[in-house]
Amino acid sequence: DAKTTQPPSMDCAEGRAANLPCNHSTISGNEYVYWYRQIHSQGPQYIIHGLKNNETNEMASLIITEDRKSSTLILPHATLRDTAVYYCIVRVRGGSQGNLIFGKGTKLSVKP
Amino acid sequence: NAGVTQTPKFQVLKTGQSMTLQCAQDMNHEYMSWYRQDPGMGLRLIHYSVGAGITDQGEVPNGYNVSRSTTEDFPLRLLSAAPSQTSVYFCASSYSRSEKLFFGSGTQLSVL
Numbered sequence: 001d002a003k004t005t006q007p008p009s010m011d012c013a014e015g016r017a018a019n020l021p022c023n024h025s026t027i028s029g030n031e032y033v034y035w036y037r038q039i040h041s042q043g044p045q046y047i048i049h050g051l052k053n054n055e056t057n058e059m060a061s062l063i064i065t066e067d068r069k070s071s072t073l074i075l076p077h078a079t080l081r082d083t084a085v086y087y088c089i090v091r092v093r094g095g096s097q098g099n100l101i102f103g104k105g106t107k108l109s110v111k112p
Numbered sequence: 113n114a115g116v117t118q119t120p121k122f123q124v125l126k127t128g129q130s131m132t133l134q135c136a137q138d139m140n141h142e143y144m145s146w147y148r149q150d151p152g153m154g155l156r157l158i159h160y161s162v163g164a165g166i167t168d169q170g171e172v173p174n175g176y177n178v179s180r181s182t183t184e185d186f187p188l189r190l191l192s193a194a195p196s197q198t199s200v201y202f203c204a205s206s207y208s209r210s211e212k213l214f215f216g217s218g219t220q221l222s223v224l
Contacts, residue, residue, distance in 0.1 A: 034212070043116075043202050043215030044155065088153065100213060101171070102147070102154035 004088045009107045012082075018075040020106050022088030025069040032091045033064060034100060035073045037084040044087065044102075049075065077109045114138055118203050118216035125193045125223045133188040133219050135203030143206045144186040145213070148172065148199040155202060161186055162209060193223045 005023040012018040024033060031039055034049040048062045050071070055062040066102040075082055087105040119134045137144065140193075145160035147170075157170030161180040175197060177189040190197060200220050205211040 008136075039141065041218065043204070043217050044213070045215070046212040049212065055113075101157065104152075104154045 002088055002089065004103055006086075006088050006103065006106045007041040008104065009109070011109050012075075012078045013106075013110060014080060014110055014112050015077055017050070018073075018082065018108060018110070020075075020086050020088075021070065021072040022111050023070045024088070027068050027090050029068075033061065033062065034069050034089045034091060035060070036087045036089065036100075037082075038087070038105070039081075039084040045084075078108075080110050080112065082088065083110045084108060113145065116128075116203055116205050116216035118215050118219050120219060121190075121217070122220050123222070124219065125190075127194060127223060129193050130189070130191050131193065133190075133201055133203075133221070135186045135188065135216060136184050137186075137214070138184065138206040139205065139214065141207050141214070142183065143209045143211070145182065145204050146176070146188045147171070147202045147204065148197075149202065149218075150199050151160070158188065159202075160209075162174035185206060195223045197221065198223045 032049050032051050035047040036044040038044045047059050051063045064071045073075050084107040087102050089100050116137045144161045146158040147155040149155045156172050158176050161167045161179040164180050164183050167178050167180055180186050200218050202218050203216040206213045
C-alpha cells in the first residue's frame with residue numbers, strides 16, 4: 001500500500017498562501033491523492049482530491065508533480081480558521097480495496 | 113439534511129460494560145465506516161460497510177462489532193469495554209468507497 005510522508009507541523013502568516021507538502025513516492029498509477037483536514041476535535045473535512053492533473057476548488061488547489069511522487073496543497077489566503085491538522089492520503093488498493101487510511105498529518109498553525 | 117449524526121457525544125463506561133455507539137446518515141450513502149482517534153495519532157479504521165448487510169474489518173477491529181441492517185444506520189458495539197478503548201470515535205459515510213467521506217462530529221468515550 002502506498003504511504004505518505006508529511007511534515008509534522010508548519011506555520012503560516014494570516015493572509016499568506018499556505019503550501020503543505022506531501023510525499024507519496026510509492027503511489028500506484030491508479031491511486032488518487034486525497035486531502036482532508038481536522039479542525040480541533042471536530043470530524044475530518046474533505047478538501048480536495050486528484051489523480052494526475054492539478055485541481056482547484058473553492059477551498060484549495062492541489063498540485064501533483066508529473067511523476068506523481070509528491071503533491072502540494074495550497075490554501076491561497078490562509079485565515080485563522082484554517083488552523084487544523086491536514087491529512088494527505090493515498091487511496092489504498094489491494095486488501096483494503098479503497099478504504100482511506102489516515103496518517104498523523106501536518107498541524108498547520110495560522111498566525112495573525 | 114442532517115448529514116452524519118453520532119450519538120452520544122460523550123460517554124463514560126466502566127471496564128466490562130457494554131454499549132452501542134450510534135451512527136445515522138440521511139444522504140443515502142452506501143459506504144459507512146468507523147474510525148477511532150487516540151491522542152497524537154491519526155484516525156484508524158475499525159470496521160466498514162459497503163452496503164446494507166455487508167460489513168468488513170479495518171485496521172483495528174478487535175473488541176468491536178458492527179452490523180448494517182439498513183442503509184441509514186451503522187452502529188458500533190463494544191461488548192466488554194476495556195480502558196484501551198478510551199478514544200474519540202468517528203463515523204463516516206460516502207456515496208461509494210471511492211468517493212469523499214463525510215464525517216460525524218464524534219463520540220468521546222472514556223473507559224475507567
